[in-house]
Amino acid sequence: APLIRLADYQPPAWSVSDVDLEFDLAIERSEVRARLVLQAGPDPQAPLRFNGEGLELLEILLDGEPLPAGRYRHEHELLTIEGVRHGQVLETRVALAPAANTALEGLYLSGRRETGFLLTQCEAEGFRHITFFPDRPDVQARYTVTLRADRERFPVLLAGGNPAGHGELENGRHWARFVDPYPRPSYLFALVAGRLERISQDYRTADGRDVALHIWAEADVIDRCDYAMDALVRSMRWDEQVYGRNYDLDVFHVVATHDFNMGAMENKGLNIFNAKYLLADPDSSTDEEYLHVEAVVAHEYFHNWSGNRVTCRDWFQLSLKEGFTVFRDQSFSADMNSASLKRIQDVSTLRRAQFSEDAGPLSHPVRPAQYREINNFYTATVYEKGAELVRMLAGRVGPQAFRQGTDLYFERNDGRAATIEDFVGALGEASGIDLSPYLAWYGQAGTPRLQARGNYDPANGRYVLELAQSTAPTPDQPHKKALPIPVRLSLFNADGQAQRLRLADSEQDLGTETVLELTDQRQRFEFTGLSQPPIPSLLRGFSAPVVLDADYAPDQLAILLRHDPDGFNRWEAGQQLALMAYDRLYRGEDASAALQAWTEALADLFAQPDLDPGLLAELLSPPSETELAERQVDIDPEHIHHLRHQLNDAIAARIGLPPLLARYQALAAASTSALDASSQLRRRLKQVLLGLLSRLDAKVAIPLAQAQYATAPAMTDRLAALTVLLNTGAAEAGPALADYRRRYADNALAMDKWFAVQARVPGAAALARIEALAADPAFSLKNPNRVMSLLGIFARANASGFHRADGKGYAFVSHQLQVLDALNPQVAARLATALNGWRRLESGRREAAHAMLRELAARPQLSRNLAEIVNRILE
Ligand code: HT7
Ligand code: ZN
Secondary structure, three states: OOOEEHHHOOOOOEEEEEEEEEEEOOOOOEEEEEEEEEEEOOOOOOOEEEEOOOOEEEEEEEOOEEOOHHHEEEEOOEEEEOOOOOOOEEEEEEEEOHHHOOOOOEEEEEOOOOOOEEEEEOOOOOHHHOOOEOOOOOOOEEEEEEEEEEOOOOOEEEEOOEEEEEEEOOOOEEEEEEEEEEEEOHHHOOEEEEOOEEEEEEEEOOOOOEEEEEEEEOHHHHHHOHHHHHHHHHHHHHHHHHHOOOOOOOEEEEEEEOOOOOOEEOOOOEEEEEHHHOOOOOOOOOHHHHHHHHHHHHHHHHOOOEOOOEEEOOHHHHHHHHHHHHHHHHHHHHHHOOHHHHHHHHHHHHHHHHHHHHOOOOOOOOOOOEEOOHHHHOOHHHHHHHHHHHHHHHHHHOHHHHHHHHHHHHHHHOOOEEOHHHHHHHHHHHHOOOOHHHHHHHHOOOOOEEEEEEEEEOOOOEEEEEEEEEOOOEOOEOOOOOOOEEEEEEEEOOOOOEOOOOEOOOOOOOOOOEEEEEOOOEEEEEEOOOOOOOEEEOOOOOOOOOEEEEOOOHHHHHHHHHHOOOHHHHHHHHHHHHHHHHHHHHOOOOOHHHHHHHHHHHHHHHHOOOOOHHHHHHHOOOOOHHHHHOOOOOEOHHHHHHHHHHHHHHHHHHHOHHHHHHHHHHHHHOOOOOOOHHHHHHHHHHHHHHHHHHHHOHHHHHHHHHHHHHHOOOHHHHHHHHHHHHHOOOOOHHHHHHHHHHHHOOOHHHHHHHHHHHHOOOOOOHHHHHHHHHOOOOOOOOOHHHHHHHHHHHHHHOHHHHOOOOOHHHHHHHHHHHHHHHHOHHHHHHHHHHHOOHHHEOHHHHHHHHHHHHHHHOOOOOOHHHHHHHHHHHO
16 A cells, blocks of 8 residues: 655645535445535646445446546546536435445444445545545535435434435335535545434524434344433533534434444534443443443543534544543643542553554654554544643633634634644644644654652752653654653652742742753753752652652652642652562562562551542552553563562452452442442542452452442443452453443443453463454454454453464454454554564563564465554564
8 A cells, every 4th residue: 555645745736625415224225326526626637536445336427417438537546537516416326235334434333234324434534435526534525415325224324414304205216315405525424324213302502503412223222322322411511611613403313333443533513422431330340440431421422623623624633623622631631520530540641552553563743744644643642642742732722822823723623624733733723832843743653751869958948840852762753852842840848748849040939949941952940948968759640751760768758648738649650659669579679668668658648537548549550551661662561460469469458358358348338339430430430449468368358349240330330340359350351341242241341341350350361362252253353342352351451361482363353364464454453553572572472472573474465454454563
């Protein structure tokens, strides 16, 4: 596949102003008639080249006249016509085979042939699987869509836009028409047709528009959509209040499907969701899943402005809509729940998914410079790091100017396909701050390392903080520039009190917190008037997506862990202590100073009855194995798994069995299925405590887990108990798994968790279990959720199980990848990213992984998606 480069961007040679689509829908074979009003680009003599993949061309006409065979070419997934004129109407009729479409891109079938429904997925380049079109986001057109189908088989017909008529046809068929008044790119096209039920709610926008909200799902799950509706209404209000954005059509449809490659899709007026992010009920959904539903519903809704009304000029600008929209959904969830916990979770996700992506061969900038397959760039870097860049910009200009800047951005770019420069430029203009240095963050891959060294001079009460930055080379970028890094900081004294800040060259009292901006490779900041050596609390709230290297002593971090009022940095101090202990353990050195400082502070915090249970749960959780592995080369995942256990053991031992048990029992006695925030946080703490108890004394924990499983009022409790039974190797795990399966056999999302909880069980025995599960009749490579629950969890979240010394984990996944690739290339490519870190494995595993990758790369039939990932990983 050719390399597509940002530097080669050209406006379209031919675009389309109006699209009229007519669908005759059926499961096995559907037909699409498209009438496109052509718009000439800069050179009206240029040939027209429209995309089209897997289309059976039945008819082609220009201005109503059939085109003779010699006037057009249909080859290499392109339709080429010479000599077309501005304003002419190109009409094509094509046939599609939705039931045979296992790639879940374009028009496809969700569920079984007899009962399932038809739907589309067009982002990024799925529209070309539906009709011939300049399938690129800078071609924006007005859409009229007419759907025709058998009424009995497809009673519900939906497309994006406002309804514009419906009626009956001969032979039991019916039709429905939709018109979208807003010009939009083809990737936002969607239709849905089939037997679906709905829940509905009326909504009046702040600017007075009455909107009918409908959530659609198959009959057996429609009673699990209420929480999504609640989240949708809250998202709509929030966007009005926080960003001044109102919804802009008369209807808003949301549809749930069990067959979806990603989380959800923001099609204009017709959002389509992976059921995993829409359905929720207390019996079968965990608290975490409720939070995901809230966040994803908000995310897709927010796209209506950040993505749909203002879209991207080209796919290199993907983070323009995704990074900004993730920032918006993170802010929404922070407002709905505990803001500091949300920040802790978001940074944990960033470190686990993005920092590790950035540390391997798949590293790329937030705005990539090149790609072969755009579907491979829906990454943690584009989404999560992109959100961090927006957060930095928002922090730099302040809340008022940020709102003025986003207003300006939306106003100026409404109906346009914009670039990251348009976004940063609008924020800069509104704030009067030159933000152009921040653009370098978008083009430079890799995680900067921020080194902080402090020096206190008691003779004059001065504290010099030296900050320096460096970024290791990444593929394609051997030399890195200095980036602007905002460092939010406070200085604490030994009693844990924040000191007033004054910089040496200024008289200004900065209060107890300020933001330093590191703009060069290295800079000194001098604070005056400090009567004691200060303990710096750096990067508060994680003010920049960097790795901090500060020369703390363990007891300094313990002071921050005990006293820092910034919830994020308090947690971060604990994480740093854990990492300090881990580094020593890894090197076989004495870790007792760090371990003692960390666990003593945690034990004291544990004893404080009023500490937020959610924060306590996070404080009691050491960094993930992925984060720990980031610190090493020659990784032995089993060893890292073992060391993380030692960290948990140290916490458990320091707090001690009686207090852990007492707290667990108090929480267990008060268990309910209530979904309010405080019940959720108590459940989270209970789950962490049960895990710690299981480390301390399995004989005590197993009966507790067994009882918790049997009496669990909520799925979070049930799954946590099952995890402990499985991870301790308890005999009781078998009956619990069987019980779970009986109970949830008909609930696909609950069964995904049944697969996932087993796929997560660490250690050498994992592979045999995974092989057996892959052969289970309930497993299917055709369903992305099932694939990611079993193979995705195994390869991406169970390092000690997957990275076996004998390489058998790789051989197994390689085989699955090949079968999967023939069915669904997007999902196969995502699964293959699990091997991103192969070069940093110890030599035996490295060799085995390398051999597997080479063998895979040599396969002749690989999809463009999988081939790109495997080759980049190998480079
Ligand atoms: N904008 C959506 C992206 C998406 C997608 C991309 C590639 C293949 C399938 C897909 N389904 C949805 C999701 C979002 O960020 O909102
Ligand atoms: Zn998105």
